[in-house]
Amino acid sequence: MRKIVLSMSVSLDGFFEGPNRELDWHMVDDELHRHFNERSKAMSGFLTGRVMHELMAGFWPTADQDPASPEPEREFAAIWRDMPKIVYSRTLDLGHTDWNTTVVREVVPEEVRALKDQPGGDLGIGGAELAAEFRRHDLIDEYLLYVTPVVLGRGRPLFPDTGATTRLRPTETHTFGNGVVLLRYERATAG
Known part of the structure; x- marks a missing residue:
């Protein structure tokens, strides 16, 4: 059974974005980006909310066309474009299918569990509101x-x-060269 994996950057005091939605404090260097790419390549899909999807869709579809972009960013652009995406949104057009995207209106637990029962890699969830749901x-x-x-x-x-x-239950910690610390946990009841 594949897992639903929440992967988010967070400040030491628990915030994922600043008070004005700023993310400029994130410290993603090439080492960390390569790590994200390796994890993303093993996934079978991304599950996001509308805001996260629009943020990603505003940059990643063409990020690899800029010769000044670092190699890990260019690599992620291709990963993101090709990865199946499910966007949970009550406002996006259901016919929105750009970049391998399917729009779903509601989080229906039985449907999500059925996704987990399908073969393939894990599913990454992005966006704090969707993660809360x-x-x-x-x-x-x-x-x-x-962190x-x-x-x-x-x-x-x-x-x-x-x-x-x-x-x-904790399963891994890792400190990257830029000082970001990965804290990895699994549900204590996860099998």
């Missing part, structure tokens, strides 16, 4: 938190109150 239904199997050595003091928390408690 998946957490509410206990659908996330693994958490990869990339950036910065204290923002304010912003949007990665884990808003969902009323759900999720017990986790």
Whole structure:
């Protein structure tokens, strides 16, 4: 059975974006980007909300056409374009199929579990609001938190109150050369 994997950058004080939605504090260098690429290549699909999808679609479809882009960025552009994507949105046109994308209106736990039962690699989930909805239904199997050595003091928390408690067990830590620390956890009940 494949897993649903949340992979997000977060500040030391738990924010995934600043108070004005800024992400300029993220520290993604070539080493970290290569790591993201290797993890992404092994996936079978990306699950995102509309905001995350539009953010990604605004840059990655043509990022490899800029000769000034670093090699890991050019590589990820191809990975992103080719990867099947499910976008959960109540406002996007259901016929929106650019870049191997399917639009779904609601998170239906039975449908997500059926996706997990299909063969293939894991499914990456992106976007804090969608992740909160998946957490509410206990659908996330693994958490990869990339803790950036910065204290923002304010912003949007990665884990808003969902009323759900999720017990986790640590499975990996890794410190990258730029100071970002990967904290990897699995649900304690995950088999």
